[in-house]
Amino acid sequence: MEPRQANVTRSTRETQVRVQLHLDGSGRHRIQTSLGFYDHMLTQLAVHGLFDLEVEAQGDTHIDPHHLWEDVALALGQAFDQALGTRSGLVRMGHAYVPLDEALARVVVDLSGRPYARTNAAWHTPYLGQDAIPVTLVGHFFRSFATTARATIHAEVLYGEDDHHQAEALFKALARALHMATRLDPQRQGRVPSSKGVL
Numbered sequence: 001m002e003p004r005q006a007n008v009t010r011s012t013r014e015t016q017v018r019v020q021l022h023l024d025g026s027g028r029h030r031i032q033t034s035l036g037f038y039d040h041m042l043t044q045l046a047v048h049g050l051f052d053l054e055v056e057a058q059g060d061t062h063i064d065p066h067h068l069w070e071d072v073a074l075a076l077g078q079a080f081d082q083a084l085g086t087r088s089g090l091v092r093m094g095h096a097y098v099p100l101d102e103a104l105a106r107v108v109v110d111l112s113g114r115p116y117a118r119t120n121a122a123w124h125t126p127y128l129g130q131d132a133i134p135v136t137l138v139g140h141f142f143r144s145f146a147t148t149a150r151a152t153i154h155a156e157v158l159y160g161e162d163d164h165h166q167a168e169a170l171f172k173a174l175a176r177a178l179h180m181a182t183r184l185d186p187q188r189q190g191r192v193p194s195s196k197g198v199l
Helices: 036-049 066-084 136-149 163-182
Strands: 005-011 015-022 029-032 052-059 093-100 103-110 116-120 152-159
Touching: 005 066, 015 066, 029 036, 036 052, 036 066, 036 163, 052 066, 066 136, 066 163, 093 163, 103 163, 116 136, 136 152, 136 163, 152 163
Parallel strands: 029 052, 116 152
Antiparallel strands: 005 015, 015 052, 093 103, 103 152
C-alpha cells in the first residue's frame, strides 16, 4: 500500500501555509502557526488522531486571527483529501465522545465526499487564549476543514463551563472521529465504501 500522505501549500496575499500530513502515523507533530491557542488545538488533532502532522503558517495576525485560522483549516482539509486518495477501503464514518473535566463534546464524521459542517456550542466568553481567538472561529474551523476535506462533520459541546475545555474537547473528539473514519477496513477489500460505488 502506498503511504497515505500529503503536502499542501497555500499562499495568498494574507497568509502562507504549509501542511505535511501522514494518516498512518504515531502522533508526531510540529505545529507553528504563531497563534499559541491554535498550535495547542492542532496538537490535539495530531496526538489523539495518531496523525503525523507538520504545520507552518504565518499571516496578517496584526489585523486579527481570522485569515490565518481559516487558511490553515482549508489547507489541513485539503491535505486530508489528498492523503485519502480515492477513499477506497475506508471505514468512512467515525464518531467520538470526549470529556475534558466538566465539558463533554461529540463529533461525528462521514468522509462522504460531500462537504457539510454543523457545530453547536454555548460559549461563555468572547475569546480564547492569550491570542484573543474569537470563539466563533471554532465553528469556522470545522466548516473550512469540512469544505476542503470533502467531509460531513457534526460537532457539538453537550455541556461545559470552561471555554478552553469545550474547544479542546471538540478538537480531541474530531481527532478520534477522524482516526476511526480514516482507517482501512479489511472486510472492504479495497472497495469504495458506498452503495453508489463512488464517493
